[in-house]
Amino acid sequence: MTGIVIVVHAPLGNAMRESVRHVLGDTTDELAVHDILTQDMPDDLVPQVLQDIAHEDRGQGVLVLTDLIGATPANIAKRAVAEAQAQGIQCCVLAGLNTPMLLRALTYRNLTLAETREKALAGGVQGCLRVD
Numbered sequence: 242m243t244g245i246v247i248v249v250h251a252p253l254g255n256a257m258r259e260s261v262r263h264v265l266g267d268t269t270d271e272l273a274v275h276d277i278l279t280q281d282m283p284d285d286l287v288p289q290v291l292q293d294i295a296h297e298d299r300g301q302g303v304l305v306l307t308d309l310i311g312a313t314p315a316n317i318a319k320r321a322v323a324e325a326q327a328q329g330i331q332c333c334v335l336a337g338l339n340t341p342m343l344l345r346a347l348t349y350r351n352l353t354l355a356e357t358r359e360k361a362l363a364g365g366v367q368g369c370l371r372v373d
Contacts, residue, residue: 243350243357244271244297248290248318249308249338251276257343264344272347273297277314290321294332302331302354304346304361310336333358341368 247254254274273293277286294303305322307315318334325332331354335342345364349357 242271242299243301243346243352243354244273244294244299244303245343245346245350246273246275246290246293246297246303246305246318247307247338247343248275248277248305248314248321250312250314251278253308253338257338257340260340261343261347264340265347271297275314275317277317281313283313283317283320286317287320287324290317291324294321294325294330295328298325298330298332302333304350304354304357305332305334306338306343306346306361307334307336308338335362335365337365339365339368341365 254276258272258274275290297303305318307318309315315336322332322334342361342365346357346361349360
């Protein structure tokens with residue numbers, strides 16, 4: 242099973258977890274969430290995210306989801322993933338987190354990391370549509 246770690250601007254992470262619980266029920270127990278506050282220091286948080294990546298790794302890798310590419314949470318996620326990869330943990334980062342992306346990641350987490358990543362990315366992109 243692919244592990245999932247969320248690293249986003251607060252309070253988006255916990256809000257996403259609650260949103261997914263509303264849709265899927267209690268399937269988010271094995272989901273690590275890091276809501277990054279404006280006063281948080283990235284150097285202090287990278288080891289915490291790295292620890293959660295290692296904890297969520299069950300042999301099939303870890304998908305790290307972040308909201309805004311280039312922002313502090315994404316930079317923390319990228320640094321933690323680079324350190325995890327250096328330790329031999331298979332993991333990657335997807336930016337642009339939205340509800341469809343997270344739902345897909347959780348729904349398809351029984352696949353390989355690469356397959357879960359692609360399903361999540363497709364869900365995120367396909368979930369953005371003009372409705373009128």
